[in-house]
Amino acid sequence: MTLPKHHPLEHRTHTVVDSSVGPLTLVAVDGVLTGLYMHRQRHRPPEETFGEPDPAPFTEVASQLRAYFDGRRTDFDLPMVLAGTPFQRRVWAALRDIPYGETITYGQLADRIGQPTAARAVGLANGKNPIGVIVPCHRVVGSTGGLTGYGGGLATKRYLLDFERGVGGTSLF
Template sequence: MNHYTVMESPIDSLLLTSDGEYLTGLYMETEAAACLPQIRKEGRRDPSLFRDAIAQLNAYFAKELHRFDLPLKASGTPFQKTVWDLLTTIPYGETVSYKSIAERMHAPNATRAVGLANGRNPISIIIPCHRVIGANGKLTGYGGGLPRKQWLLAHEGRQGTLVAPIRAVRQSA
């Protein structure tokens, strides 16, 4: 049985999914909208399963937590799982390039494959795919959208001053 809940955050609603034992997904609004109908059909809304995840995410957004400690189960290929494991080693407030991850995997020509795996990360923020940038130092694609990636990096002190929460950015546009 799949379980889910939705929590509010400074970067809009977040959809959390679980198999009852592990956190299996954390999706931002655009991704959540695409998968929520299926999750509602197959799963059960159960906020009690997500107390620890919600508490840690709230502490992260309050700048009180820099490293998550949750049981995770991300479904993917062995290559994707290797990339995602490496993402969890990127310290809070730091960024690395797709190329450097490929090199750490001893696959220096796999930069694009690393980018694709990064983009398929089912547990964003907790598996910090937002901390991966282009080799030239520029922000590149992000499933939650570049404004959210910029916000998360600024929140962690990486890109200068913190920009307004996503809701405020969207409402002023």
């Protein structure tokens, strides 16, 4: 399902939850998760587009994020809408198939979506993922296995990967 940007009848709300990678802003349209943004995220939309503050639509999202950061959850089961181009949505759907604690390269992700020559385009789509952590774009690495760009910063990407492998600390902050 794709919603047009800022449809006049949609009801946008947001809340901020604490996490071991810092504050996370959760955004919903009509009660359905459409965004999870880190405090200093590269492609973070302007705050005025997040709607009114209201924690009510985010009870289950916050609960699952707490369980993830406590090490009690390895995947998420939440309704969400990811607004983007058809190509971006294919990339974001494929991200959800990368197992917890594992990584793949941008080239491997391009292969998985049937476009083996689109590694750069996959990287650009990955960088615009509107629901970080839950849609695990942090699990995609460069062709040599090195960490490359991450909207939440490379320190956050390294923390999330180490955390999922069981070698990280309890908090980045």
